[in-house]
Amino acid sequence: MATRQTQTLARSLLTPAVGLLFIWMIVPLALTIYFSTLHYSLLDPGSESFIGLENFRYFLTDPAFLASLQNTLVLVGSVLALTILLGIPLALLMDQPVIGRNFVRLMVIAPFFVMPTVSALVWKNLLMHPVSGLFAWLASLFHLTPIDWFNDLPLFAVILIVTWQWLPFATLILLTALQSLDEEQKEAAEMDGASAVSTFIYITLPHLARPITVVILIETIFLLTVFAEIYVTTGGGPGLSTTNIAFLIYSQALIQFDVGSASAGGLVAVVIANVVAFFLVRIVGRNLEA
Amino acid sequence: MARMATTRRVVISTAVAWLFGFLIFFPILWMVLASFKTELEAFAIPPSFLFFHWTTENYATVQERSDYFHHAMNSVIIAGGSTLIALLIAIPAAWSMAFSPTKRTKDILLWMLSTKMMPPVGVLVPIYLIYKTFGLLDSRIGLVFILCLGNLPIVIWMLFTYFKEIPRDILEAARMDGATIGRELVYVLTPMAIPGLASTMLLNLILAWNEAFWTLNLSTSNAAPLTTFIASYSSPEGLFWAKLSAASTLAIAPILVLGWFSQKQLVRGLTFGAVK
Numbered sequence: 188m189a190t191r192q193t194q195t196l197a198r199s200l201l202t203p204a205v206g207l208l209f210i211w212m213i214v215p216l217a218l219t220i221y222f223s224t225l226h227y228s229l230l231d232p233g234s235e236s237f238i239g240l241e242n243f244r245y246f247l248t249d250p251a252f253l254a255s256l257q258n259t260l261v262l263v264g265s266v267l268a269l270t271i272l273l274g275i276p277l278a279l280l281m282d283q284p285v286i287g288r289n290f291v292r293l294m295v296i297a298p299f300f301v302m303p304t305v306s307a308l309v310w311k312n313l314l315m316h317p318v319s320g321l322f323a324w325l326a327s328l329f330h331l332t333p334i335d336w337f338n339d340l341p342l343f344a345v346i347l348i349v350t351w352q353w354l355p356f357a358t359l360i361l362l363t364a365l366q367s368l369d370e371e372q373k374e375a376a377e378m379d380g381a382s383a384v385s386t387f388i389y390i391t392l393p394h395l396a397r398p399i400t401v402v403i404l405i406e407t408i409f410l411l412t413v414f415a416e417i418y419v420t421t422g423g424g425p426g427l428s429t430t431n432i433a434f435l436i437y438s439q440a441l442i443q444f445d446v447g448s449a450s451a452g453g454l455v456a457v458v459i460a461n462v463v464a465f466f467l468v469r470i471v472g473r474n475l476e477a
Numbered sequence: 478m479a480r481m482a483t484t485r486r487v488v489i490s491t492a493v494a495w496l497f498g499f500l501i502f503f504p505i506l507w508m509v510l511a512s513f514k515t516e517l518e519a520f521a522i523p524p525s526f527l528f529f530h531w532t533t534e535n536y537a538t539v540q541e542r543s544d545y546f547h548h549a550m551n552s553v554i555i556a557g558g559s560t561l562i563a564l565l566i567a568i569p570a571a572w573s574m575a576f577s578p579t580k581r582t583k584d585i586l587l588w589m590l591s592t593k594m595m596p597p598v599g600v601l602v603p604i605y606l607i608y609k610t611f612g613l614l615d616s617r618i619g620l621v622f623i624l625c626l627g628n629l630p631i632v633i634w635m636l637f638t639y640f641k642e643i644p645r646d647i648l649e650a651a652r653m654d655g656a657t658i659g660r661e662l663v664y665v666l667t668p669m670a671i672p673g674l675a676s677t678m679l680l681n682l683i684l685a686w687n688e689a690f691w692t693l694n695l696s697t698s699n700a701a702p703l704t705t706f707i708a709s710y711s712s713p714e715g716l717f718w719a720k721l722s723a724a725s726t727l728a729i730a731p732i733l734v735l736g737w738f739s740q741k742q743l744v745r746g747l748t749f750g751a752v753k
Contacts, residue, residue, distance in 0.1 A: 196658060197577035204570035204633060205585065211626040212592045218603035277497060283490035291494045293737050294502035300736035301505065302687040304707040305725040309508045311711075312718055319520045321507065327522075354501065360752050363744045398752050405747060412596045415689035415704070419711040433598040433690075440602050441694065450602050457599040464594030468587050 216457070222450035229444035242451035251427055251435055252452070259431040262346060263410040267403055269350045274357030274402070275395070279387075281358070282365045292362075299355040303415035310348045311337065311420045341421050341429045348416050353409075357402045364398035365391070397470075404467040411460055432456050505729075512536070512722035519719040535723035543706070545724060552702035552728075554617055555692070556685035559624035560632075560678055566625075567632040568674075572666070574633075575640035576648065586637065593630040597690045608695060617700045620692060624685045632681055635746045639673025640666075676742035679735055683743075686732045703728040 226238045246252055277295065285291060298306065314321050315336040323333035336344040368391065376386045412433045417423060423430035423438060430438070436456060440449035510526070511519045518529045539545045574582045604623065605614075613619030643666065651665045689704040696705050707728055710721045736743070744752055 193577055193658065194579075197573035197579075200569035200573040201585070204566050204589075204629065207566060207626065208589055208592050208629060211629075212595065215600035215603040215607075216595070218606075219600055222602055280490060280494050280497065283494070284487050285494040286487065286491045287495070291498035292740070294498035296736070296740055297502050297505055297733060299743075300683060300687070300733045301729050302704050302707065302732070303689040304693075304704050304711075305508075305729055306504070308707065308710055308721060309504055309725060312721065313507055313511055313519075314504060319522055321524060324522050324524055351501070351504065356747070359740065360744055360748060363741075363752055401748050401752055408594055412598055412690065414598070415693055415708070418693060419708045433596065436598045436601065437694070440605065446602055446606070453596075453599040453602060456596045460594050460596045460599070464591055467594070468591055472583065472587050 219450045227446040242447045246451040254427040255430045255435040265346045270357040277358045278361035296355045307416040307419045508722045512726045516719045535719045539724045548706040555620045558621040560681040562625045563632045571636035589630040635677040679739040680746040
């Protein structure tokens with residue numbers, strides 16, 4: 188039984204964490220909202236004035252916004268599709284009797300621990316360089332014209348790099364889920380003469396539904412704000428072709444020093460992320476009760 | 478009875494799994510190899526895979542020319558500091574929610590989770606301006622603070638899920654024996670909580686070490702950890718592939734080792750306990 192004394196103690200132990208997170212969430216958010224209603228440029232100090240929703244009108248009707256929204260959706264969608272479509276067979280493969288499975292698992296999980304700036308630069312230079320990169324050499328072996336990745340397919344190049352970083356995450360989660368699958372169920376299906384394909388469709392896949400949802404939601408949260416990979420490889424270009432929402436806001440804030448417009452953009456990003464968060468919180472919350 | 482694994486099947490799945498594992502790992506391996514080449518060889522076409530002139534000169538140059546050690550220390554201080562402070566704040570909170578839950582505990586937990594959903598770019602402007610005002614730009618303390626707050630929800634969540642698994646009967650027994658809350662904490666809970674604490678700490682060190690939004694935006698040179706330091710190779714030093722590779726290898730090696738140790742906890746921590 189929790190006495191009143193322990194309850195008071197419990198509350199006082201909880202307060203610092205709650206208080207800090209509350210401040211961390213409220214103060215910057217309130218400032219962002221406030222700045223978003225101002226004409227406020229760091230290049231033109233002292234000219235701050237209230238302009239209502241003008242920044243939102245400016246940000247949302249800027250062609251760069253639509254372009255970057257589209258890039259964000261393509262980036263997030265492609266990486267999600269690739270990591271899951273590649274992650275499922277990879278997880279199934281690693282769930283097989285494989286000699287040295289632990290070592291294979293180490294190799295597969297490794298990219299996740301590589302800091303984003305390193306993976307982006309290694310891919311950009313050592314692999315994707317149009318003249319001296321390994322891919323260019325491979326292409327020349329087959330008498331193909333090497334691809335100039337960051338000029339001809341810039342967004343796809345970024346997608347490949349980010350997929351490489353997140354594939355281990357999807358695979359590891361799916362593998363963890365596979366290993367908790369009841370072997371007997373699969374055996375029973377096999378005894379009844381079910382083919383490997385129908386065992387997969389009717390037993391394995393339904394079991395993976397939940398982890399796949401979790402992968403989608405968590406990756407989406409991180410992928411919506413991909414930044415370092417773009418920052419060190421393309422700088423958002425050529426043109427706007429690899430500018431996502433996060434990078435657009437960054438460039439408005441710290442390159443063009445337009446505080447008002449960047450704040451309006453920041454709020455748009457918060458709204459987008461909250462739509463995703465809404466679903467994730469529901470799924471995790473259901474789990475809390477179990 | 479376990480399903481029969483025929484030799485043929487084992488051989489095939491082993492070969493395929495090793496092939497894909499190798500392909501996924503290859504960029505890292507290629508980078509490590511390049512770090513031991515001369516600049517000319519790193520650039521050469523056709524590339525040499527193993528039969529090149531092995532040299533460790535790049536590692537020495539990276540230290541000499543760009544003071545690698547300084548940035549590595551920054552990474553250690555920022556990742557370590559933010560993790561420790563986050564743990565200090567999170568342990569009491571998670572303990573209290575796991576052992577004296579109230580009606581609101583679930584709501585508080587979900588609310589904490591939702592703060593993690595806020596995209597950092599949404600608050601980049603105010604944080605940048607606040608840091609500018611208080612002279613915290615390019616300071617270690619500023620980065621420690623922001624990474625600590627950013628990871629606090631994950632730390633609390635992970636600890637909560639671990640504490641939840643400590644059998645309550647043991648606590649009751651200790652209380653019956655007249656243990657005070659302080660003693661209960663030190664002699665009963667701590668030993669049982671250490672594995673959970675260790676893995677929470679590991680995961681957070683990894684996340685903080687690799688964090689590349691705030692570090693890139695809020696540090697330039699003095700406080701720059703390895704993420705920012707490596708980013709400086711994007712141009713024009715990006716031409717020096719062997720040195721880039723050497724710096725990168727050093728930057729990821731420690732975290733790769735830690736990461737390999739904490740694979741299982743990674744799943745749990747990053748999915749907020751939704752997948753175990």
